[in-house]
Amino acid sequence: MPTESRRDRHRRELVEEITAVARRQLDEGGPGNVSWRGVAREVGMNPASLYTYFGSLDDLFxxxxxxxxxxxxxxxxxxxxxxxxxxxxxxxxxxxxxxxxxxxxxxxxxxxxxxxxxxxxxxxxxxxxxxxxxxxxxxxxxxxxxxxxxxxxxxxxxxxxxxxxxxxxxxxxxxxxxxxxxxxxxxxxxxxxxxxxxxxxxxxxxxxxxxxxxxxxxxxxxx
Amino acid sequence: MPTESRRDRHRRELVEEITAVARRQLDEGGPGNVSWRGVAREVGMNPASLYTYFGSLDDLFxxxxxxxxxxxxxxxxxxxxxxxxxxxxxxxxxxxxxxxxxxxxxxxxxxxxxxxxxxxxxxxxxxxxxxxxxxxxxxxxxxxxxxxxxxxxxxxxxxxxxxxxxxxxxxxxxxxxxxxxxxxxxxxxxxxxxxxxxxxxxxxxxxxxxxxxxxxxxxxxxx
DNA sequence: TTGACTTGCCAAACAGCGTTTGGATACGAT
DNA sequence: ATCGTATCCAAACGCTGTTTGGCAAGTCAA
CATH class of the missing domain: 1.10.357.10 (Tetracycline Repressor, domain 2)
Structure with missing residues (x-):
């Protein structure tokens, strides 16, 4: 039975935050305005860490x-x-x-x-x-x-x-x-x-x- | 009277070549595939030299x-x-x-x-x-x-x-x-x-x- | 032809990009 | 408590558009 550990919850929330930030960047300046490093900056993480949650920029899109x-x-x-x-x-x-x-x-x-x-x-x-x-x-x-x-x-x-x-x-x-x-x-x-x-x-x-x-x-x- | 000097002709031909190369890059991979440095590379010039003919990538577009x-x-x-x-x-x-x-x-x-x-x-x-x-x-x-x-x-x-x-x-x-x-x-x-x-x-x-x-x-x- | 002036071109540098690598740290399950 | 895995970061690689300074070449008047 898959109870949600604190890690799972943190992960879920982070995925939601990442997509939310990316969507805001998209709405503000189009697809070209959505940048991997920009998203990482806004969520306060190292760009490399984002690869834990999305395999690539295309996956995010x-x-x-x-x-x-x-x-x-x-x-x-x-x-x-x-x-x-x-x-x-x-x-x-x-x-x-x-x-x-x-x-x-x-x-x-x-x-x-x-x-x-x-x-x-x-x-x-x-x-x-x-x-x-x-x-x-x-x-x-x-x-x-x-x-x-x-x-x-x-x-x-x-x-x-x-x-x-x-x-x-x-x-x-x-x-x-x-x-x-x-x-x-x-x-x-x-x-x-x-x-x-x-x-x-x-x-x-x-x-x-x-x-x-x-x-x-x-x-x-x-x- | 604007006669075309050899400089003018060379310039005109180069502008045509630049747009032709850029258009090919566009047709092959979309706008994201059109790169300033890529065009410069294909026409055999330094990226900075292209600015003699187009003010920016947006002007080229x-x-x-x-x-x-x-x-x-x-x-x-x-x-x-x-x-x-x-x-x-x-x-x-x-x-x-x-x-x-x-x-x-x-x-x-x-x-x-x-x-x-x-x-x-x-x-x-x-x-x-x-x-x-x-x-x-x-x-x-x-x-x-x-x-x-x-x-x-x-x-x-x-x-x-x-x-x-x-x-x-x-x-x-x-x-x-x-x-x-x-x-x-x-x-x-x-x-x-x-x-x-x-x-x-x-x-x-x-x-x-x-x-x-x-x-x-x-x-x-x-x- | 000489001189002055403009234009063409390049090497180098700057800041930003997506992505990979290696290693450190913290968590989960046994 | 320990093992394994998930998470996170610093650094680096090669790419991007653009700016700067300087050097060579073309144009035009004297």
Whole structure:
């Protein structure tokens, strides 16, 4: 029976402190601002001692990426849970808003998890980052399943026909693309409201999942 | 009268060689693989001598970013020119394909120009990177202008009503998002064809700009 | 052609980086 | 109490971007 010795607790707390410090450095100046020696300095240790807790800087980044995926997934999950009972489309839009809100609040983490940012870094295949990424898609798949009338059972993406796969990925691609453009200051020159733009386009893409009685506005809203 | 002395020519050639070497290092291992000393080593010079041609590593990256923007814009421009006379929608789709093809061929450059990748780097406001980015949007605006029946005159984005701005940005957001996801290996687990997915969604989004006689298929292609 | 002046280039140094090594110290389990 | 292991540190290695001072070469006017 694994009772926690004082060494184990100290180790656990130190690992948490290390990742917390590294995450702060990441949020403040991006991946290039996260330095092994800098973390060691802040936690008051010799750089060599850190190797007791992480095998390398890449391992530390793996932890950061995993943590960020879970943080994003948690934000979307909460939006999904909080909107229980609402119209399926509104639940999906709530998830969309949560996705954008998290990205706006954590732009460095957003870029870290979605684009290659580290010199020689390659995520370990079947590692924690891969499974963590899946948790982000889960609430969206649940919401879409609900909208499509599949009840609570999780949509199995791989079993869907190609058309539906394309519709789903197109939806997520638009979400991801608009948020990515906004986060990286490519929308600013247009002087448009990022959230309004995103919600407008997502609602437009989802207009067909409204109850049939609402379909009358389809041809008037589009050229 | 600025005739080119042999010093001037040598300088111009060296600047070209430096950026070429740096770009190769970028393509091979991302921004983190581009090192001042590495470039100096490859062009056979002392690191300090490079400061005659670029003020700092950030200045070198500014040149790389500008060059990449122009490279991408050139690829899309060529697709636009080569498709002259075709259906407006097909011209737009040709530009979309060119955009993706360039990104697939130059993923490091793609990530470099669209997302924050450099530690303390901040693009000089009103600098060359800002104007270079605009050249990417130009062929898309021209193609959309043609599709909307505005003739050859460039669509002035800022003067468009909000609805049209949203439609345009939504289109580009989908394009950018899907390509970005594919480039960064987030589409691979889905086992979908990236190009087929992209063209499918873009064609779907553009189905309304077809000539009126073709509108009959709209409701059958969508759930 | 000579002189003055600018530019190009290098060697050396500084502070910082990730990582490895060897040895000392403190803890946990037997 | 002892053995073994986990923890921690000092020092070093080779890398990084950048600065400094000085020397050689190219440019241009007198």
């Amino acid at each position: 793996t932890a950061l990426i995993t943590e960020s995926f879970h943080s994003l997934a948690g934000a979307v999950d909460q939006a999904f849970d909080d909107s229980e009972g609402a119209e399926p489309v509104d639940r999906l839009l709530a998830c969309v808003r949560a996705y954008r809100a998290w990205a706006v609040a954590n732009p460095r983490q957003f870029n870290l998890i979605w684009t290659d940012q580290l010199p020689g870094y390659a995520a370990p295949p079947d590692g924690p980052t891969v499974t963590a990424e899946q948790t982000v898609y889960r609430p969206f798949l649940l919401a879409v399943g609900e909208a499509e009338g599949c009840g609570d059972r999780l949509v199995e993406f791989a079993t869907l026909p190609t058309d539906d796969q394309h519709r789903l990925l197109g939806l997520f691609g638009t979400l991801h693309g608009l948020v990515s453009l906004e986060i990286n200051s490519h929308l600013a020159p247009s002087m448009v409201d990022g959230e309004a733009l995103l919600v407008d386009r997502m609602a437009h893409a989802l207009r067909h999942v409204h109850p049939p009685r609402d379909r009358s506005h389809i041809d008037t809203s589009e050229k | 500014t040149a790389l970013i500008t060059e990449s923007f122009h490279s991408l814009a050139g690829a899309v421009d060529q697709a636009f020119d080569d498709s002259e006379g075709a259906e407006p929608v097909d011209r737009l789709l040709a530009c979309v394909r060119a955009y993706r093809a360039w990104a697939v061929a130059n993923p490091r450059q793609f990530n470099l120009i669209w997302t924050d990748q450099l530690p303390g780097y901040a693009a000089p406001p009103d600098g060359p990177t800002v104007t270079a980015e605009q050249t990417v949007y130009r062929p898309f605006l021209l193609a959309v202008g043609e599709a909307e029946g505005c003739g050859d005159r460039l669509v002035e984005f800022a003067t468009l009503p909000t609805d049209d701005q949203h439609r345009l940005l939504g289109l580009f957001g989908t394009l950018h998002g899907l390509v970005s996801l594919e480039i960064n290996s987030h589409l691979a687990p889905s086992m979908v064809d990236g190009e087929a997915l992209l063209v499918d969604r873009m064609a779907h989004a553009l189905r309304h700009v077809h000539p009126p006689r073709d509108r009959s298929h709209i409701d059958t292609s969508e759930k």
